[in-house]
Amino acid sequence: MAELKSKLPYTTAQLEDLFRQLVFIRHFEEKTNFAYRQGKVGGYMHVYIGMEATAIGWNAALRHGYDYVITAYRDHPQPLLMGTDPVHVMAEIMGRSGGTSKGKGGSMHIYDIEKGFFGGWGIVGGHTALGAGLAFAAKYRDEDRVTLCYLGDGAANAGVFFESLNMAALWDLPVIFIIENNKFAMGTRLEYHAADTEMHKRGFPFGMRHERLDGMDLFQVCDDAKRIVETVRKEGKPYLVEAMNYRFAGHGAADNDRQLYRTKEEEDEAMKRDPIALFQAKVLAEGALTKERMAEIDAEQAARVEEIYARADQSPHPDPSEVYEDLYTDMEPEKGH
DSSP states (O other): OOOOOOSSSSOHHHHHHHHHHHHHHHHHHHHHHHHHHTTOOOSOOOOOTTOHHHHHHHHHTSOTTTSEEEEOSOOSHHHHHHTOOHHHHHHHHTTOTTSTTTTSSOTTOOOBGGGTEEEEOOSTTTHHHHHHHHHHHHHHTTOOOOEEEEEETTGGGSHHHHHHHHHHHHTTOOEEEEEEEOSEETTEEHHHHOSSSOGGGGGGGGTOEEEEEESSOHHHHHHHHHHHHHHHHHHOOOEEEEEEOOOSSOSSTTOOOGGGTSOHHHHHHHGGGOHHHHHHHHHHHTTSSOHHHHHHHHHHHHHHHHHHHHHHHHSOOOOGGGGGSSOSSOOOOOTTO
8 A cells, every 4th residue: 555645653554553453452342341241251341442542552662572561450452462362362351261361360360471461450559569570570680671560540549559659769660650540440530539639649759750641642642652661661760650541431341320420421522532533533634544444444353353252252161170270279179078
Protein backbone atom coordinates (compact mmCIF):
# COMPACT_ATOMS: atom_id res chain seq x y z
CA MET A 1 0.00 0.00 0.00
CA ALA A 2 1.32 3.43 -0.92
CA GLU A 3 2.25 5.81 1.86
CA LEU A 4 -0.24 8.64 2.45
CA LYS A 5 1.18 12.06 3.15
CA SER A 6 0.96 12.81 6.85
CA LYS A 7 2.62 14.95 9.49
CA LEU A 8 2.39 12.11 12.01
CA PRO A 9 5.79 10.52 12.80
CA TYR A 10 4.55 7.06 11.85
CA THR A 11 4.53 5.04 8.65
CA THR A 12 1.26 3.78 7.22
CA ALA A 13 2.14 0.28 8.42
CA GLN A 14 2.82 1.52 11.96
CA LEU A 15 -0.49 3.40 12.09
CA GLU A 16 -2.35 0.36 10.86
CA ASP A 17 -0.66 -1.74 13.52
CA LEU A 18 -1.62 0.70 16.28
CA PHE A 19 -5.22 0.76 15.10
CA ARG A 20 -5.19 -3.04 14.83
CA GLN A 21 -4.15 -3.26 18.48
CA LEU A 22 -6.84 -0.80 19.57
CA VAL A 23 -9.73 -2.61 17.92
CA PHE A 24 -8.37 -6.06 18.76
CA ILE A 25 -8.29 -5.30 22.50
CA ARG A 26 -11.77 -3.74 22.29
CA HIS A 27 -13.28 -6.73 20.46
CA PHE A 28 -11.46 -9.20 22.73
CA GLU A 29 -12.78 -7.55 25.87
CA GLU A 30 -16.29 -7.33 24.50
CA LYS A 31 -16.12 -11.05 23.74
CA THR A 32 -15.02 -11.85 27.29
CA ASN A 33 -18.08 -9.96 28.51
CA PHE A 34 -20.18 -12.14 26.19
CA ALA A 35 -18.53 -15.28 27.59
CA TYR A 36 -19.29 -14.11 31.12
CA ARG A 37 -22.96 -13.54 30.26
CA GLN A 38 -23.06 -17.04 28.76
CA GLY A 39 -21.92 -18.51 32.06
CA LYS A 40 -18.60 -19.65 30.59
CA VAL A 41 -16.43 -17.51 32.87
CA GLY A 42 -16.16 -18.40 36.54
CA GLY A 43 -15.09 -16.17 39.38
CA TYR A 44 -14.88 -12.49 38.58
CA MET A 45 -13.69 -10.54 35.57
CA HIS A 46 -12.62 -6.94 34.85
CA VAL A 47 -12.39 -5.57 31.32
CA TYR A 48 -10.24 -2.80 29.82
CA ILE A 49 -12.88 -1.21 27.59
CA GLY A 50 -12.10 2.50 27.19
CA MET A 51 -8.57 2.19 28.57
CA GLU A 52 -6.88 0.47 25.63
CA ALA A 53 -4.52 3.33 24.75
CA THR A 54 -2.72 3.13 28.10
CA ALA A 55 -1.63 -0.50 27.76
CA ILE A 56 -0.83 -0.18 24.05
CA GLY A 57 1.26 2.98 24.39
CA TRP A 58 3.32 1.74 27.32
CA ASN A 59 3.83 -1.69 25.79
CA ALA A 60 5.17 -0.03 22.63
CA ALA A 61 7.97 1.55 24.68
CA LEU A 62 9.26 -1.75 26.10
CA ARG A 63 11.92 -4.18 24.98
CA HIS A 64 9.76 -7.23 24.44
CA GLY A 65 10.98 -10.41 26.08
CA TYR A 66 13.34 -8.40 28.26
CA ASP A 67 11.46 -5.83 30.34
CA TYR A 68 9.00 -6.85 33.05
CA VAL A 69 5.31 -6.09 33.47
CA ILE A 70 3.03 -6.79 36.42
CA THR A 71 -0.50 -5.59 37.03
CA ALA A 72 -3.63 -6.06 39.12
CA TYR A 73 -6.78 -7.90 38.08
CA ARG A 74 -7.65 -5.85 34.96
CA ASP A 75 -4.99 -7.87 33.20
CA HIS A 76 -6.14 -9.08 29.78
CA PRO A 77 -4.46 -6.58 27.40
CA GLN A 78 -0.90 -6.71 28.71
CA PRO A 79 -0.16 -10.37 27.83
CA LEU A 80 -2.02 -10.02 24.54
CA LEU A 81 0.21 -7.09 23.57
CA MET A 82 3.36 -8.80 24.82
CA GLY A 83 2.93 -11.78 22.52
CA THR A 84 1.05 -14.35 24.59
CA ASP A 85 -1.13 -16.63 22.46
CA PRO A 86 -4.61 -14.99 22.63
CA VAL A 87 -6.29 -18.40 22.55
CA HIS A 88 -4.44 -19.28 25.76
CA VAL A 89 -5.53 -15.98 27.34
CA MET A 90 -9.18 -16.52 26.39
CA ALA A 91 -9.00 -20.14 27.54
CA GLU A 92 -7.67 -19.03 30.94
CA ILE A 93 -10.47 -16.49 31.29
CA MET A 94 -12.93 -19.32 30.54
CA GLY A 95 -11.24 -21.64 33.07
CA ARG A 96 -10.00 -24.15 30.49
CA SER A 97 -6.95 -26.41 30.68
CA GLY A 98 -5.40 -24.70 27.65
CA GLY A 99 -5.13 -21.43 29.56
CA THR A 100 -1.97 -19.71 30.70
CA SER A 101 -2.53 -20.97 34.26
CA LYS A 102 -4.10 -24.27 33.15
CA GLY A 103 -7.54 -22.83 33.78
CA LYS A 104 -6.96 -22.54 37.52
CA GLY A 105 -6.42 -18.82 37.78
CA GLY A 106 -9.11 -17.38 35.58
CA SER A 107 -9.41 -13.78 34.47
CA MET A 108 -7.50 -12.24 37.36
CA HIS A 109 -4.47 -14.54 37.21
CA ILE A 110 -3.07 -14.61 33.70
CA TYR A 111 0.69 -15.18 33.48
CA ASP A 112 3.37 -15.55 30.85
CA ILE A 113 6.77 -15.43 32.49
CA GLU A 114 8.60 -16.23 29.24
CA LYS A 115 7.22 -13.02 27.76
CA GLY A 116 8.09 -11.03 30.89
CA PHE A 117 4.49 -10.80 32.11
CA PHE A 118 4.43 -11.57 35.81
CA GLY A 119 0.72 -11.69 36.07
CA GLY A 120 -2.47 -10.21 37.20
CA TRP A 121 -3.01 -10.14 40.97
CA GLY A 122 -6.26 -10.02 42.91
CA ILE A 123 -5.14 -8.51 46.23
CA VAL A 124 -5.67 -4.78 45.80
CA GLY A 125 -2.29 -3.04 45.89
CA GLY A 126 -0.45 -6.15 47.05
CA HIS A 127 1.37 -6.67 43.78
CA THR A 128 3.08 -3.26 43.94
CA ALA A 129 5.66 -4.75 46.32
CA LEU A 130 6.24 -7.50 43.76
CA GLY A 131 6.76 -4.85 41.08
CA ALA A 132 9.42 -3.23 43.23
CA GLY A 133 10.90 -6.70 43.76
CA LEU A 134 11.20 -7.33 40.03
CA ALA A 135 13.03 -4.03 39.64
CA PHE A 136 15.27 -4.90 42.59
CA ALA A 137 16.19 -8.20 40.91
CA ALA A 138 17.09 -6.41 37.68
CA LYS A 139 19.28 -3.93 39.55
CA TYR A 140 20.91 -6.71 41.61
CA ARG A 141 21.88 -8.48 38.38
CA ASP A 142 23.14 -5.20 36.90
CA GLU A 143 20.62 -5.34 34.05
CA ASP A 144 18.98 -2.36 32.38
CA ARG A 145 15.52 -3.90 32.44
CA VAL A 146 12.58 -1.63 33.20
CA THR A 147 9.56 -2.86 35.17
CA LEU A 148 6.06 -1.50 34.57
CA CYS A 149 3.79 -1.91 37.58
CA TYR A 150 0.16 -1.02 36.85
CA LEU A 151 -2.36 -0.38 39.63
CA GLY A 152 -5.77 1.23 39.99
CA ASP A 153 -6.68 4.48 41.71
CA GLY A 154 -8.19 2.54 44.60
CA ALA A 155 -4.97 0.57 45.10
CA ALA A 156 -3.04 3.84 45.27
CA ASN A 157 -4.45 4.26 48.80
CA ALA A 158 -3.10 0.93 50.03
CA GLY A 159 -0.39 1.02 52.66
CA VAL A 160 1.77 -1.47 50.80
CA PHE A 161 1.89 0.90 47.84
CA PHE A 162 3.45 3.63 49.99
CA GLU A 163 5.93 1.13 51.38
CA SER A 164 6.81 0.08 47.84
CA LEU A 165 7.29 3.70 46.78
CA ASN A 166 9.60 4.25 49.73
CA MET A 167 11.75 1.21 48.96
CA ALA A 168 11.87 1.97 45.24
CA ALA A 169 13.06 5.51 45.92
CA LEU A 170 15.43 4.50 48.70
CA TRP A 171 17.15 1.86 46.58
CA ASP A 172 16.86 3.62 43.18
CA LEU A 173 14.90 0.82 41.53
CA PRO A 174 14.13 0.96 37.77
CA VAL A 175 10.35 0.67 38.12
CA ILE A 176 7.54 2.78 36.68
CA PHE A 177 4.38 2.70 38.77
CA ILE A 178 1.39 3.46 36.53
CA ILE A 179 -1.77 4.43 38.40
CA GLU A 180 -4.62 3.77 35.97
CA ASN A 181 -6.94 6.45 37.31
CA ASN A 182 -10.28 5.57 35.75
CA LYS A 183 -12.10 7.79 38.28
CA PHE A 184 -13.70 4.99 40.32
CA ALA A 185 -12.50 2.47 42.88
CA MET A 186 -15.17 -0.19 42.24
CA GLY A 187 -18.28 1.96 42.79
CA THR A 188 -16.62 4.73 44.81
CA ARG A 189 -15.85 7.99 43.05
CA LEU A 190 -12.29 9.27 43.25
CA GLU A 191 -13.14 12.27 45.42
CA TYR A 192 -14.81 9.99 47.96
CA HIS A 193 -11.86 7.66 48.49
CA ALA A 194 -8.81 9.88 48.04
CA ALA A 195 -8.04 12.90 50.24
CA ASP A 196 -5.80 14.21 47.46
CA THR A 197 -7.23 13.35 44.04
CA GLU A 198 -3.98 14.19 42.24
CA MET A 199 -2.61 10.74 42.83
CA HIS A 200 0.72 11.27 41.09
CA LYS A 201 1.70 13.42 44.06
CA ARG A 202 2.00 10.20 46.08
CA GLY A 203 5.60 10.22 44.82
CA PHE A 204 6.46 13.64 46.24
CA PRO A 205 7.35 12.58 49.84
CA PHE A 206 9.83 10.07 48.47
CA GLY A 207 11.57 12.42 46.07
CA MET A 208 10.26 10.40 43.15
CA ARG A 209 9.56 12.00 39.80
CA HIS A 210 5.84 11.98 39.08
CA GLU A 211 3.42 13.15 36.39
CA ARG A 212 -0.27 13.11 35.56
CA LEU A 213 -0.66 12.05 31.92
CA ASP A 214 -3.39 11.51 29.34
CA GLY A 215 -4.25 7.82 29.11
CA MET A 216 -6.82 8.07 26.32
CA ASP A 217 -4.94 9.64 23.39
CA LEU A 218 -2.77 6.83 22.02
CA PHE A 219 -0.32 9.14 20.28
CA GLN A 220 0.25 11.11 23.47
CA VAL A 221 0.61 7.92 25.51
CA CYS A 222 3.22 6.60 23.07
CA ASP A 223 5.25 9.81 23.29
CA ASP A 224 5.12 9.99 27.09
CA ALA A 225 5.84 6.29 27.59
CA LYS A 226 8.85 6.34 25.27
CA ARG A 227 10.29 9.37 27.07
CA ILE A 228 9.81 7.98 30.56
CA VAL A 229 10.92 4.41 29.82
CA GLU A 230 14.12 5.70 28.21
CA THR A 231 14.76 7.94 31.22
CA VAL A 232 14.28 5.13 33.74
CA ARG A 233 16.36 2.71 31.70
CA LYS A 234 19.22 5.23 31.49
CA GLU A 235 19.12 6.53 35.06
CA GLY A 236 17.86 3.43 36.88
CA LYS A 237 15.52 5.37 39.15
CA PRO A 238 11.77 4.99 39.77
CA TYR A 239 8.97 7.06 38.27
CA LEU A 240 5.31 7.47 39.23
CA VAL A 241 2.72 8.07 36.52
CA GLU A 242 -0.96 8.82 36.90
CA ALA A 243 -2.65 7.82 33.63
CA MET A 244 -6.04 9.51 33.37
CA ASN A 245 -8.60 7.05 32.00
CA TYR A 246 -12.31 6.40 32.00
CA ARG A 247 -13.62 2.86 31.95
CA PHE A 248 -16.71 2.57 29.77
CA ALA A 249 -17.86 -0.66 31.38
CA GLY A 250 -18.56 -1.38 35.02
CA HIS A 251 -15.87 -2.18 37.57
CA GLY A 252 -16.36 -5.86 36.86
CA ALA A 253 -18.47 -7.92 34.51
CA ALA A 254 -21.26 -8.23 37.10
CA ASP A 255 -21.40 -4.47 37.69
CA ASN A 256 -24.66 -3.56 35.99
CA ASP A 257 -25.55 -0.77 38.40
CA ARG A 258 -22.90 1.82 37.54
CA GLN A 259 -25.63 4.46 37.17
CA LEU A 260 -25.75 4.38 40.97
CA TYR A 261 -22.38 6.13 41.12
CA ARG A 262 -22.15 7.97 37.80
CA THR A 263 -24.63 9.54 35.42
CA LYS A 264 -25.46 8.71 31.82
CA GLU A 265 -24.52 12.28 30.91
CA GLU A 266 -21.08 11.84 32.46
CA GLU A 267 -20.53 8.62 30.53
CA ASP A 268 -21.62 10.21 27.25
CA GLU A 269 -19.20 13.10 27.78
CA ALA A 270 -16.34 10.73 28.61
CA MET A 271 -17.02 8.64 25.53
CA LYS A 272 -16.23 11.63 23.35
CA ARG A 273 -12.61 10.75 24.20
CA ASP A 274 -12.92 7.08 23.31
CA PRO A 275 -9.34 6.04 22.40
CA ILE A 276 -10.54 4.53 19.12
CA ALA A 277 -12.50 7.64 18.16
CA LEU A 278 -9.58 9.92 19.07
CA PHE A 279 -7.21 7.84 16.95
CA GLN A 280 -9.56 7.80 13.99
CA ALA A 281 -10.17 11.55 14.15
CA LYS A 282 -6.43 12.26 14.25
CA VAL A 283 -5.40 10.03 11.35
CA LEU A 284 -8.32 11.18 9.22
CA ALA A 285 -7.50 14.83 9.87
CA GLU A 286 -3.89 14.15 8.89
CA GLY A 287 -4.86 12.10 5.87
CA ALA A 288 -2.83 9.21 7.23
CA LEU A 289 -5.42 6.42 6.94
CA THR A 290 -8.77 6.15 5.20
CA LYS A 291 -12.13 5.25 6.74
CA GLU A 292 -12.32 2.29 4.39
CA ARG A 293 -8.97 0.86 5.47
CA MET A 294 -9.81 1.24 9.15
CA ALA A 295 -13.17 -0.46 8.57
CA GLU A 296 -11.31 -3.37 6.94
CA ILE A 297 -8.94 -3.68 9.88
CA ASP A 298 -11.82 -3.52 12.35
CA ALA A 299 -13.68 -6.30 10.55
CA GLU A 300 -10.52 -8.43 10.37
CA GLN A 301 -9.96 -8.14 14.11
CA ALA A 302 -13.59 -8.83 14.95
CA ALA A 303 -13.37 -12.04 12.91
CA ARG A 304 -10.05 -12.91 14.55
CA VAL A 305 -11.60 -12.62 18.02
CA GLU A 306 -14.50 -14.86 16.98
CA GLU A 307 -11.99 -17.53 15.93
CA ILE A 308 -10.04 -17.11 19.18
CA TYR A 309 -13.21 -17.55 21.20
CA ALA A 310 -14.26 -20.64 19.26
CA ARG A 311 -10.86 -22.29 19.70
CA ALA A 312 -10.72 -21.47 23.41
CA ASP A 313 -14.23 -22.84 23.88
CA GLN A 314 -13.03 -26.17 22.49
CA SER A 315 -10.39 -26.50 25.21
CA PRO A 316 -11.53 -28.89 27.98
CA HIS A 317 -11.93 -27.97 31.60
CA PRO A 318 -9.14 -29.10 33.93
CA ASP A 319 -9.49 -32.56 35.42
CA PRO A 320 -10.69 -32.24 39.05
CA SER A 321 -7.65 -34.22 40.21
CA GLU A 322 -5.38 -31.37 39.05
CA VAL A 323 -6.55 -29.23 41.94
CA TYR A 324 -3.75 -30.80 43.98
CA GLU A 325 -1.04 -29.91 41.46
CA ASP A 326 1.06 -26.73 41.09
CA LEU A 327 0.84 -25.91 44.80
CA TYR A 328 3.45 -24.78 47.30
CA THR A 329 2.83 -27.76 49.55
CA ASP A 330 1.65 -31.36 49.23
CA MET A 331 -2.12 -31.30 49.54
CA GLU A 332 -2.87 -34.81 48.31
CA PRO A 333 -5.89 -36.07 50.26
CA GLU A 334 -5.24 -38.93 52.63
CA LYS A 335 -6.39 -42.31 51.45
CA GLY A 336 -9.89 -43.08 52.59
CA HIS A 337 -10.92 -39.39 52.60
